[in-house]
Amino acid sequence: MTLLTVSTSSIRVLLAGPTGLGAAKRLHQLNQSIWALIEASPKAGGLASTDTTTEGFLFDVGGHVIFSHYAYFDDCIHESLPAKEDWYEHQRASYVRIKGIWVPYPLQNNISALPIDVQAECINGMIDAVEERILRAKEPPKTFDEWILRMMGRGLADVFMRPYNFKVWAVPTTHMQCKWLGERVAAPSLKLVVHNMLYNKVTDKWGPNATFKFPARGGTGAIWKAVANTLPKDRIHYGTKAVKIDVVAHRAYLEDGSTITYNKLISTMGVDVLISQLVNTDEVDIQRLEKAKEGLISSSTHVIGIGIRGKPPSCVGDKCWLYFPEDDAPFYRATIFSNYSPYNCPPCNNRLPALRYADPGHGKPDTTPRVGPYWSLMMEVSESHIKPVNSQTILEETIKGCVTTLLCRPDDEIVSLYHRKFTPGYPTPSLGRDSALDVILPILESKYDILSRGRFGSWKYEVGNQDHSFMLGVEAVDKVCYGSPEVTLESPDFVNGRRNLERRLTK
Numbered sequence: 001m002t003l004l005t006v007s008t009s010s011i012r013v014l015l016a017g018p019t020g021l022g023a024a025k026r027l028h029q030l031n032q033s034i035w036a037l038i039e040a041s042p043k044a045g046g047l048a049s050t051d052t053t054t055e056g057f058l059f060d061v062g063g064h065v066i067f068s069h070y071a072y073f074d075d076c077i078h079e080s081l082p083a084k085e086d087w088y089e090h091q092r093a094s095y096v097r098i099k100g101i102w103v104p105y106p107l108q109n110n111i112s113a114l115p116i117d118v119q120a121e122c123i124n125g126m127i128d129a130v131e132e133r134i135l136r137a138k139e140p141p142k143t144f145d146e147w148i149l150r151m152m153g154r155g156l157a158d159v160f161m162r163p164y165n166f167k168v169w170a171v172p173t174t175h176m177q178c179k180w181l182g183e184r185v186a187a188p189s190l191k192l193v194v195h196n197m198l199y200n201k202v203t204d205k206w207g208p209n210a211t212f213k214f215p216a217r218g219g220t221g222a223i224w225k226a227v228a229n230t231l232p233k234d235r236i237h238y239g240t241k242a243v244k245i246d247v248v249a250h251r252a253y254l255e256d257g258s259t260i261t262y263n264k265l266i267s268t269m270g271v272d273v274l275i276s277q278l279v280n281t282d283e284v285d286i287q288r289l290e291k292a293k294e295g296l297i298s299s300s301t302h303v304i305g306i307g308i309r310g311k312p313p314s315c316v317g318d319k320c321w322l323y324f325p326e327d328d329a330p331f332y333r334a335t336i337f338s339n340y341s342p343y344n345c346p347p348c349n350n351r352l353p354a355l356r357y358a359d360p361g362h363g364k365p366d367t368t369p370r371v372g373p374y375w376s377l378m379m380e381v382s383e384s385h386i387k388p389v390n391s392q393t394i395l396e397e398t399i400k401g402c403v404t405t406l407l408c409r410p411d412d413e414i415v416s417l418y419h420r421k422f423t424p425g426y427p428t429p430s431l432g433r434d435s436a437l438d439v440i441l442p443i444l445e446s447k448y449d450i451l452s453r454g455r456f457g458s459w460k461y462e463v464g465n466q467d468h469s470f471m472l473g474v475e476a477v478d479k480v481c482y483g484s485p486e487v488t489l490e491s492p493d494f495v496n497g498r499r500n501l502e503r504r505l506t507k
């Protein structure tokens, strides 16, 4: 491996989300001195940021929990927020609300908690699924829907997997591929399910994030602000939006009229947007890129936050995040965000007026500012052209859903409201995604020296979390500098199935 020397290489990193910060961190560690990070927003973090309402409630861009697959990521996070007091450690307490019952996550292992007729429907489906797996062993499922039927059967598909996943992805499961699944969706063990049914037990210790830590102050966004603070300030240009990229001149044009040149460009904006910004591309290339990008689909995410006076109802008091597959609420997930850190709410002695009762039918509350305690709920609603959302009414529908599903009480006093739509929010593992990426990423890299990486830069949901995104940036730099393979981009199942120890921040 040869290290490209600083004098021959100028790398520009566009955008200070986790991917851009990963790239910048690695460049800084490698003592590369010709790089710059360009970020449209006034702060670091991208989709892993945190907003604060005027009343002092914090809300992330939906439920963000760190589960890291990489030692290098952990090193960088620890360097940025090193003190024990910087974090709270939590045990996952996560449930699915179905038929009025809180079933421990993952539901597919715990159908023993459901009414007996639903259990029978699910078990019948699971037995059929075993037969199906044997009969069609040589024929892998093509869509997520086929995968669900093959792994879990029709009962679980109809009760949970299909309605829940439509609420999350805003497309039917028949429109999605199944290669992305890896460790993310638990395939149930028939033995375990039957055991739990016979002994009336539940199993809740599945999966990668059974415990998690959360920043004590400043929400998830505090992590990325702290990472950015470990980098040289003069290299990061906030509030600067890239609007055009001349691939022949190797020059990026910024909104303020200035330009920057590059030898290699690591771009973490959505690759669809990037393609629309390219100028001076070869005519055949641009046609191929434009055609291929039609295969990339995403959904928007509405994040709705509610700050409430008092204490949570006992049924949600100890819970972290909750899933909602049914249509009694518009959201697919709710997070009891005040449970992650007391600093996610204003201090108890802050006096706030009540804005309304959760159920407006309860009348008008006394608006005299009064003290807390306070707690908060954060809900996520997906939107696509297949699943439209009325931005004018979604806040009201969400609060109504919170009351209906017992997340809050009708007479709870709401003291703060938050609603923001993020477009894009989720990169859909659509049927056309991989063939689109197989065209787009090689053209950008081999012909135009642009490495498009990140949640929407390389569009792979299965490696689209914070740890993955950060490492996509790190590995892109190592590829440019050393020619190293980008394992996260190229082998998602491999990185997700192990703890990756190859890189460390300090030797």
Ligand SMILES: Cc1cc2nc3c(=O)[nH]c(=O)nc-3n(C[C@H](O)[C@H](O)[C@H](O)COP(=O)(O)OP(=O)(O)OC[C@H]3O[C@@H](n4cnc5c(N)ncnc54)[C@H](O)[C@@H]3O)c2cc1C
Residues within 6 Å of the ligand: 014, 015, 016, 017, 018, 019, 020, 038, 039, 040, 041, 044, 045, 046, 047, 048, 061, 062, 063, 064, 065, 066, 067, 240, 241, 242, 243, 268, 269, 270, 301, 380, 422, 425, 426, 453, 454, 455, 456, 457, 464, 465, 466, 467, 469
């Ligand atoms: C609802 C939701 C829930 C999530 N939950 C989790 C979770 O539980 N755990 C987890 O680890 N991850 C979670 N994530 C994923 C996490 O947010 C992403 O991994 C991460 O933010 C991706 O980083 P990125 O840098 O690739 O992209 P982004 O965060 O999108 O950052 C891209 C950056 O580019 C900037 N930008 C865009 N266009 C331009 C331009 N033209 N010029 C200059 N700058 C520009 C943006 O301002 C932004 O800062 C979740 C995401 C969402 C939406």
